[in-house]
Amino acid sequence: xxxxxxxxxxxxxxxxxxxxxxxxxxxxxxxxxxxxxxxxxxxxxxxxxxxxxxxxxxxxxxxxxxxxxxxxxxxxxxxxxxxxxxxxxxxxxxxxxxxxxxxxxxxxxxx
Amino acid sequence: xxxxxxxxxxxxxxxxxxxxxxxxxxxxxxxxxxxxxxxxxxxxxxxxxxxxxxxxxxxxxxxxxxxxxxxxxxxxxxxxxxxxxxxxxxxxxxxxxxxxxxxxxxxxxxxxxxxx
Numbered sequence: 279x280x281x282x283x284x285x286x287x288x289x290x291x292x293x294x295x296x297x298x299x300x301x302x303x304x305x306x307x308x309x310x311x312x313x314x315x316x317x318x319x320x321x322x323x324x325x326x327x328x329x330x331x332x333x334x335x336x337x338x339x340x341x342x343x344x345x346x347x348x349x350x351x352x353x354x355x356x357x358x359x360x361x362x363x364x365x366x367x368x369x370x371x372x373x374x375x376x377x378x379x380x381x382x383x384x385x386x387x388x389x
Numbered sequence: 390x391x392x393x394x395x396x397x398x399x400x401x402x403x404x405x406x407x408x409x410x411x412x413x414x415x416x417x418x419x420x421x422x423x424x425x426x427x428x429x430x431x432x433x434x435x436x437x438x439x440x441x442x443x444x445x446x447x448x449x450x451x452x453x454x455x456x457x458x459x460x461x462x463x464x465x466x467x468x469x470x471x472x473x474x475x476x477x478x479x480x481x482x483x484x485x486x487x488x489x490x491x492x493x494x495x496x497x498x499x500x501x502x503x504x505x
Contacts, residue, residue, distance in 0.1 A: 282431075311493050311494070313493075319498075320479065320496045320497060320498050320499055321432075321479070321481075321496045322496075323493045323494075323495070326492075326493050366431065366432065368432075368494070370485070375420065375437075375439060375485055376422070376434055376437055376447065377422065377434070377481070377483075377494050378434070379424070379431045379432040379433075380431055381429065381430065381431035382431050
């Protein structure tokens with residue numbers, strides 16, 4: 279059974295602090311995606327990571343992929359309130375054609 | 390409007406009734422997906438389709454039926470709704486064709502279904 283595990287599931291952090299969300303997956307894959315979901319809204323694509331060692335940055339968010347360790351990280355730098363949301367990682371297996379999602383990390387940034 | 394749209398946005402139905410959730414995309418993406426989102430479970434795949442007339446089961450297909458007669462439409466039917474099918478349903482589409490593909494899945498706005 280393919281598993282995609284995120285931790286932590288809940289994260290409360292102060293503005294200005296740094297933190298990392300982890301995404302572990304149990305299958306061979308060269309494609310990993312990060313999404314953001316605001317309460318009551320749909321999922322919005324943040325990053326597409328396509329190879330081992332891939333790193334993408336957008337504003338205060340940086341995502342990386344280690345395909346050998348089957349691990350992706352989403353690093354938050356100097357958090358601001360606008361980053362409060364739920365973040366999901368998703369993986370497509372190397373020989374598959376489905377997006378498998380983690381359970382999500384609910385992030386709350388406290389002023 | 391270009392994109393992926395779901396209807397209805399909200400639906401309340403009674404146990405045992407048949408319900409169909411609609412999904413329409415204008416990009417001609419080959420792949421379409423139906424997910425349900427429940428607290429503590431993230432998004433779980435119900436069914437997906439690689440092209441018109443090609444569908445396959447996901448992780449939680451029981452109690453659901455899909456069809457895809459046209460590339461742009463992918464309706465999801467609950468044949469006899471149960472309370473455990475109360476959830477938020479998301480439809481998504483993606484090109485996801487030849488590797489390497491840098492295209493993600495694009496999501497509709499979701500349908501909040503309540504079975505009473």
